[in-house]
Amino acid sequence: MIITEILSYPFLVRALLVGILVSVSASLLGVSLVLRRFSMIGDGLSHVGFGALGVAAFLSLPPMAVTVPVVIAAAVVLLHLSSRRKGGGDSAIALISSSALAIGVIAVSAAGVNTDLNAFLFGSILSVSRSDAVVSLLISAVTLFSYSVFYHQIYATTFDPAFATATGIKTERYTALLSLLTALVIVVGMRILGSLLISSLIIFPSAVAMKLGKSYLSVSLIAAAESLIAFVLGFVSSYVFSLPTGASIVLVHLIIFALSVCLRHSIIVFRSHREMI
Amino acid sequence: MILIEGKDITLGYEGQGIISGLSFSVEDGDYLCIVGENGSGKSTFVKTVLGLVEPLKGTISYRGGLKKNEIGYLPQQSGIQRDFxxxxxxxxxxxxLNRRKRLFGYTADEKKKALLELERLGMNRERNASFQELSGGQQQRVLLARALMATEKLIFLDEPVTGLDPKTSSELYEIVDELNRGGITIMMVTHDIHPALNDARTILHLSQGRYFFGSKEEYFRSDLGRMFMKEAGHDHH
Structure with missing residues (x-):
């Protein structure tokens, strides 16, 4: 069996475990981010993360120590810009992400041939080291824990911020929590999917879930399940067919999304058909 | 018994006063309509009463056991996403949520209360339906039920009939009036003269730099009141 074969390699097991946890964390955050029209923030942050990685490589600093604070700072700035309706959050994100990409590319090329640009851009899950795995597991655990503890507050803040604030919920606090967790998950996820593909982990699961689920709870659960299935399928097929892991995972997401669109459509057709009879 | 009292308040944005010297009070069981043109400070008034912004001057006090975050608020529809x-x-x-004791989930009592509120507003059958698939009027009923979960004392509605057709609007007014007759204090911001004419007991009219606060009968005799009625096409003189 392919599965037992994969499970016999410790580095593959490590990658699988880290990937599953990061995927599920990203999918849950994604539901709230997409609903608040913040989904582009994930994209922007991953590019900032790339820039930070490039600079870290150029200065020979430990990558995580540079990336984590930079991406958190960027998350705070981007959320602040996007919350102001008139501020033109979209263009601010585009400006920041392309500038960060440019800085990253220049830093990487200046750092010399030792740096693997490809791994930065498209990820390299198989190079997940033991310490990477520990950090990723910690961050995923924190994300899943705070998401489930503050689930109802995050729901209320996302659904109707005006009402939530009026009834004494500190909405800014939960928005800040959301951006902090997003920043952390993106930094960790970039190791797997690379900075160009990581935003798919945030957007695809909730896009699928919103086609199928009716309640917030069902959307959250479907998103988590979809991210898990897509990661495992993508991971296994990349092993079987020797394809790039990150890209395979994104393709599986795309296929599931297409299926969910078809399913949604047939449900609507079926319903209207039944109503006609 | 007075639930909310504002004394000598100056309302405004970023140091710019819109109205000053505003005093008002909301009695237990009152039905207060807040009317006024756009830009007269209605939304600033809402935010100030809800405690989201501080008045530039003066104080607002909550009494009779009413806490600041115990106001059942029905925000303007524009704030809610349609495809949620x-x-x-x-x-x-x-x-x-504001008085949750438990960390995870809601208690059985809270769930029971939610079902009761839905029943009171005639939305019990739709309890598992998707909010986004309801009609505008049904959505407002659900949001009223949510406001009633926050408090049984005072409901604050901000332009509740925006975007509703006349029939649905008058149905909503009927529900609000029924709640008021059941003992719930109502505060309603509206640009619609009809609830003021029919159901309200007290009127607060905000206008450029001046205001009226008093009973409905006094209001109809006042200058501001007569002007407002004339503009709304209810001038019988």
Whole structure:
């Protein structure tokens, strides 16, 4: 069996475990981010993360120590810009992400041939080291824990911020929590999917879930399940067919999304058909 | 018994006063309509009463056991996303988040109360329906049920009939009036003269730099009141 074969390699097991946890964390955050029209923030942050990685490589600093604070700072700035309706959050994100990409590319090329640009851009899950795995597991655990503890507050803040604030919920606090967790998950996820593909982990699961689920709870659960299935399928097929892991995972997401669109459509057709009879 | 009292308040943005010297009070069981043109400070008034912004001058006090975050608020519809996936019950339950004791989930009592509120507003059958698939009038009923989860004392409605057709609007006014007759204090911001004419007991009219606060009867005799009625096409003189 392919599965037992994969499970016999410790580095593959490590990658699988880290990937599953990061995927599920990203999918849950994604539901709230997409609903608040913040989904582009994930994209922007991953590019900032790339820039930070490039600079870290150029200065020979430990990558995580540079990336984590930079991406958190960027998350705070981007959320602040996007919350102001008139501020033109979209263009601010585009400006920041392309500038960060440019800085990253220049830093990487200046750092010399030792740096693997490809791994930065498209990820390299198989190079997940033991310490990477520990950090990723910690961050995923924190994300899943705070998401489930503050689930109802995050729901209320996302659904109707005006009402939530009026009834004494500190909405800014939960928005800040959301951006902090997003920043952390993106930094960790970039190791797997690379900075160009990581935003798919945030957007695809909730896009699928919103086609199928009716309640917030069902959307959250479907998103988590979809991210898990897509990661495992993508991971296994990349092993079987020797394809790039990150890209395979994104393709599986795309296929599931297409299926969910078809399913949604047939449900609507079926319903209207039944109503006609 | 007075629930909310404002004394000598100056309302405004970023140091710019819109109205000063505003005093008003909301009695237990009152039905207060807040009317006025756009830009007269209605939305600033809402934010100030809800405690989201501080008045530039003066004080607002909450009495009779009413706490600041115990106001059942029905925000303007524009704030809510149309395509948000949420069941009706989830929306209603979120009304009692402010006094949650438990870390995970809602208590059985809270769920029971949510179902009762839905029944009171005639939305019991739709409890598991998707909020986004309801009609505008049904959505407002669900949001009223959510407001009732937050408090049984005072409901504050901000332009509740925006975007509703006349029939649905008058149905909503009927529900609000019924709640008021059942003992719930109502504050309603509106640009619609009809609830002021029919159901309200007290009127607060905000106008450029001046205001009227008093009973409906006094209002109709006042200059501001007569002007407002004339503009709304209810001038019988």
């Amino acid at each position: 996936p949420s069941s009706v019950l989830e929306v209603v339950l979120s009304g009692c």
